[in-house]
Amino acid sequence: xxxxxxxxxxxxxxxxxxxxxxxxxxxxxxxxxxxxxxxxxxxxxxxxxxxxxxxxxxxxxxxxxxxxxxxxxxxxxxxxxxxxxxxxxxxxxxxxxxxxxxxxxxxxxxxxxxxxxxxxxxxxxxxxxxxxxxxxxxxxxxxxxxxxxxxxxxxxxxxxxxxxxxxxxxxxxxxxxxxxxxxxxxxxxxxxxxxxxxxxxxxxxxxxxxxxxxxxxxxxxxxxxxxxxxxxxxxxxxxxxxxxxxxxxxxxxxxxxxxxxxxxxxxxxxxxxxxxxxxxxxxxxxxxxxxxxxxxxxxxxxxxxxxxxxxxxxxxxxxxxxxxxxxxxxxxxxxxx
Amino acid sequence: xxxxxxxxxxxxxxxxxxxxxxxxxxxxxxxxxxxxxxxxxxxxxxxxxxxxxxxxxxxxxxxxxxxxxxxxxxxxxxxxxxxxxxxxxxxxxxxxxxxxxxxxxxxxxxxxxxxx
Numbered sequence: 207x208x209x210x211x212x213x214x215x216x217x218x219x220x221x222x223x224x225x226x227x228x229x230x231x232x233x234x235x236x237x238x239x240x241x242x243x244x245x246x247x248x249x250x251x252x253x254x255x256x257x258x259x260x261x262x263x264x265x266x267x268x269x270x271x272x273x274x275x276x277x278x279x280x281x282x283x284x285x286x287x288x289x290x291x292x293x294x295x296x297x298x299x300x301x302x303x304x305x306x307x308x309x310x311x312x313x314x315x316x317x318x319x320x321x322x323x324x325x326x327x328x329x330x331x332x333x334x335x336x337x338x339x340x341x342x343x344x345x346x347x348x349x350x351x352x353x354x355x356x357x358x359x360x361x362x363x364x365x366x367x368x369x370x371x372x373x374x375x376x377x378x379x380x381x382x383x384x385x386x387x388x389x390x391x392x393x394x395x396x397x398x399x400x401x402x403x404x405x406x407x408x409x410x411x412x413x414x415x416x417x418x419x420x421x422x423x424x425x426x427x428x429x430x431x432x433x434x435x436x437x438x439x440x441x442x443x444x445x446x447x448x449x450x451x452x453x454x455x456x457x458x459x460x461x462x463x464x465x466x467x468x469x470x471x472x473x474x475x476x477x478x479x480x481x482x483x484x485x486x487x488x489x490x491x492x493x494x495x496x497x498x499x500x501x502x503x504x505x506x507x508x509x510x511x512x513x514x515x516x517x518x519x520x521x522x523x524x525x526x527x528x529x530x531x532x533x534x535x536x537x538x539x540x541x542x543x
Numbered sequence: 544x545x546x547x548x549x550x551x552x553x554x555x556x557x558x559x560x561x562x563x564x565x566x567x568x569x570x571x572x573x574x575x576x577x578x579x580x581x582x583x584x585x586x587x588x589x590x591x592x593x594x595x596x597x598x599x600x601x602x603x604x605x606x607x608x609x610x611x612x613x614x615x616x617x618x619x620x621x622x623x624x625x626x627x628x629x630x631x632x633x634x635x636x637x638x639x640x641x642x643x644x645x646x647x648x649x650x651x652x653x654x655x656x657x658x659x
Contacts, residue, residue, distance in 0.1 A: 255658055346658070354570075354571060361571070363564075
């Protein structure tokens with residue numbers, strides 16, 4: 207079960223029996239469009255505010271994941287979810303609709319793998335039969351909360367990132383067909399003193415390194431054990447820094463086996479997204495929509511998904527605080543079906 | 544030639560703002576405040592009027608001119624009404640701009656229903 211000091215090994219191999227992804231129009235124009243279950247044509251998702259739109263996204267993803275698993279809401283024991291909104295309202299309000307016993311979590315953009323790790327832990331230890339894990343974000347909702355008044359239209363530097371509009375949900379069960387969750391490493395908070403909210407990739411890269419190193423050390427593995435290591439939303443800037451950090455710490459992780467969700471979701475040539483994608487939905491929709499499909503197709507046997515999060519609030523950075531960052535790693539293996 | 548100078552000087556003020564963003568990592572709010580304060584100081588020292596005469600719209604359109612107008616109004620009223628005039632006079636010249644911002648924002652919000 208516990209291996210080392212921060213890694214869980216799941217000997218009962220909890221399984222992702224279904225996953226669902228719902229995205230906004232801009233993500234639907236990106237290179238991964240075919241991998242998403244639902245692409246909405248307008249940013250408001252038929253609602254009258256961005257916050258309601260984000261809630262609608264995660265509600266839809268959750269319901270769809272449950273439906274794809276051939277289950278009903280009553281079958282799901284627990285729902286673990288989180289988002290970027292103050293007081294994680296998107297997931298809490300979706301939990302009100304879904305009526306599933308709910309554990310709200312906040313891990314900023316690392317929420318996707320944090321919720322998946324906790325879901326696997328619960329299923330593995332017989333604390334649940336079925337757990338729904340969700341994460342969501344909305345571009346305009348995040349802009350409204352974290353940036354200047356959006357109408358002000360202030361400039362962003364090229365290191366800034368573009369919050370993904372979408373939601374990803376997975377149903378984790380004891381057995382069945384689908385990718386297996388073999389282990390998870392919970393990250394420490396790493397803060398290198400960076401304060402620029404327009405360069406979160408650089409702030410988060412050291413947290414990704416810390417968790418990846420801890421995972422490999424405690425699991426006694428070499429990086430090449432995994433066919434692919436994927437970080438959540440470091441984007442171009444953070445990706446380059448992560449590669450440098452791997453080299454500096456003698457971790458043989460090279461470009462061909464390392465990708466970042468924030469770089470996969472958009473087309474840099476056609477879409478203006480600065481350094482790339484970010485947000486809770488970034489790692490959620492790319493992992494659940496794109497990577498799990500490639501895993502099940504047999505392109506890879508094992509993936510290490512490392513979701514990265516910047517744990518600041520709009521107030522903390524206005525008060526001049528640096529940005530504490532975190533990363534959680536979940537190891538996924540191809541399962542039957 | 545007036546057009547050329549307006550273009551160059553106005554552009555240079557914008558370049559200064561961009562340097563504040565990119566080199567000194569100031570936020571847009573800090574940059575704007577800095578430009579207003581610089582305009583106010585220049586106005587107080589009597590430098591902004593000759594500067595505006597030379598650069599025309601290049602000096603009156605950027606936000607620095609707002610700082611100048613605040614000081615100019617305050618000084619005018621100071622002469623007429625004494626120290627209380629400083630307070631009442633600040634918005635003497637700038638009131639048109641401020642009122643326009645409030646009124647047009649109201650109509651824009653009415654028509655466009657902003658969601659932030």
